[in-house]
Amino acid sequence: MGKRIYLNVITIAGPTASPGMWAHPEDRGQEYTDLNYWIELAKTLERGKFDAIFFADMLGVYDTYQGSMDTAIRQTIQVPLNDPSYLIPAMAAVTKHLGFAATFSTTYEHPYALSRKMSTLDHLTKGRIGWNIVTSNIDSAAKNYGMEQQMGLIDRYDRGDEYMDVVYKLWEASWEHDAVVQDTAKRMYTDPSKVHDIGHKGAYFQVPGIHLTEPSPQRTPLLFQAGNSTRGREFAAKHAESIFLNTPTAAATKFIVNDIRERAEKQGRDPSKIFFFPKLTPIVGRTVQEAQSRYEDFLKYSSPEGIFALLGAWSGIDFSQYGPDKLLEFVEKRDNHGIIESFRRSDPNKKWSSEQLANFFAFGTSSLTIGSPGQIADVMESFVAETGVDGFNIGHIIQPGTLNEFVELVIPELQSRGLVQTEYREGTYREKIFGEGPYLSKDHPGRILAEAEAANRNRNKEVGSL
């Protein structure tokens, strides 16, 4: 039996996560506005013993390709897109163990509001919430929030660090564990001496008051991050407990895993308490032939223009400007998403043709894995062994078809190899994943900050009583 593999599903609250696949006759993505679709999905995932569902999100529209948002709109590339966090309560009500990781941006949401949303969701799910911390990187989003253009990368992360300080103080340091007493004899619901103003004054935020909600099961939600840049990896190494990777190769994955674990260790954190989840998009068949013919059927619907809209947004390059031969050259020159950097690192001598590049990104993903249940399990097992990741974010091509097939065919294979859980652990999301909790571990900066605040308060109290 190998190392246990943890599994999330990655999806969005829109019609399709896979450019073009909305047109496939089996696809049910257009039911995304219907709670019943999501309730059914939640039940499927819990039947498959998935650890969590991970909602990616976007607050702008991709408009790099052809300098226009038309392609993104036509091919429903993350537009329309609902607020995914509202799916969680309905999905939580029909499940007992499934975790929920929701994307919220530190750039467009005030920490006082976000902290309350996450605490509410952590209460309502009985501690099954994760937060994917994003600092946002789309100009069109910035403009709609009244900024002329997005903040620079460093600004966004510096502000993000202070943002995290604010939410840590609210979640961890404002309400003591025994603040809520519900003492009917004393007629005291909450002991006011145990609820504290956080008194935050920083460069970006002034938050003097108390947290508006009482401590939720995990206090701080399980923290996800997905930064790729050096500054982003430093941010992830400081804050993240789980990291979502979009690296296309084992070598690139291994590089990022090692890099972030080293950075975390330098910051005094246990690097084994940061889990890594690259994306994997399986196409499974009962046999190799069945999987291959499923792939070929899917490929008829994959939308190249949709893929270019997606890659354009990731890379900042308008691919329509260039003939296919020039494509890679420009991608290599202006790549700011680490995609080509990753290719090179995996095989420095290999030259990619534009056709290879397009195929590589069929369905808008670099993580396609086609095969029988045994073959897909093999890939997962060896990828984990080779790279040190802890599991996968499973993507889907048709909704929810490819996920249903994964649960039906691949999960039993993984279970029979002892690689994934056959029963859930009890407890909160953090306890289910790490086997300890429910709060941030003692070496996490959020916990350290909270304990420093408490020590400071006690010192002041002693001084006051002298």
Add this chain to the structure above:
Amino acid sequence: MGKRIYLNVITIAGPTASPGMWAHPEDRGQEYTDLNYWIELAKTLERGKFDAIFFADMLGVYDTYQGSMDTAIRQTIQVPLNDPSYLIPAMAAVTKHLGFAATFSTTYEHPYALSRKMSTLDHLTKGRIGWNIVTSNIDSAAKNYGMEQQMGLIDRYDRGDEYMDVVYKLWEASWEHDAVVQDTAKRMYTDPSKVHDIGHKGAYFQVPGIHLTEPSPQRTPLLFQAGNSTRGREFAAKHAESIFLNTPTAAATKFIVNDIRERAEKQGRDPSKIFFFPKLTPIVGRTVQEAQSRYEDFLKYSSPEGIFALLGAWSGIDFSQYGPDKLLEFVEKRDNHGIIESFRRSDPNKKWSSEQLANFFAFGTSSLTIGSPGQIADVMESFVAETGVDGFNIGHIIQPGTLNEFVELVIPELQSRGLVQTEYREGTYREKIFGEGPYLSKDHPGRILAEAEAANRNRNKEVGSL
């Protein structure tokens, strides 16, 4: 048979809506963090054919009484308080007709984010969403959002008017009705020529882009408002389709109903298409005696300090500073919530003692009604006839006990008199309430703005084709 009476429940996502009642042995308010509590409540309300559940909300902590938030914390006066909007998806999943009105502040939430949240909820509930527009009036909230103190009243409403323009444009004018085509032959999910940038440039907001979600069943949620000041009533007369009143007497209620209907008519709106909901907090028994002894039992738990914390926040007066005799005098002088103004209007010659004042606000409400089912139905029927209101926001004292009793005892009485519905109308919340919809009516400024935008677009198109 009298005029049909519409019924909402008013509550908050916290342990108690009634100061002190959390200590009552039957009270289950402390289950507020548990989805099952809310799911059960939703089913009860739909069984009782309630039109909607109305979630009040607060983004600060009441700290006027004794110049401290201690009393509010000790008596759980709207603290802790979860984000109520996350209860809605779980409650919507187990109901088919119940409407949901959620409070969101125009002061602390960007219109680009709020518009998406409301559209998402309108989709997920299949058009059962209302929005209670508040401009917020608590200093402690303003400070936690990084403002030194709250904006002035006029500023808040001027900004609120522009805020509404932004969300109307996003909801009504960005996506044409037939923009989403899902045309598999043409491989076009959405027709980009039918999705429009709103290009909003105003004094407070710059929002150039498109709405992020496709049109929801109602587009604009049913608009609730509760402004009391002259400027607030003007705002309500312009935007609101339903108005929540906290006026303590029939005369005060009638004044506000007439005032807002007149203002609406001056603005070209049909005044009968604005519904008014004063609060009513019933204590019902099978007999008068049973109701009275229930009231006396409840009164043992009502918390005077909690009530003062609540009244302090409403009035801006720290009642702890003054002996009971001085109380009313100061309330009269500094009343900025219209409470005493309302008293006076109802009976200009009456002098209120502080004891009368305290009793009047037992349980933190001025709307207590105690009696047998027939007596409570009588009060409701005559109040409607006298004031021109359209229904009530039913408050509860113990959770959910007093509501369960209302559904069990008062609803059948109201139904037998033909005053409330025995079956729901089909359609969205707006259609269920007004018998027409699902969109804003043609005389509503949001609809007028959208039609002007569309006409403007068509004109530009014609000019372009000359």
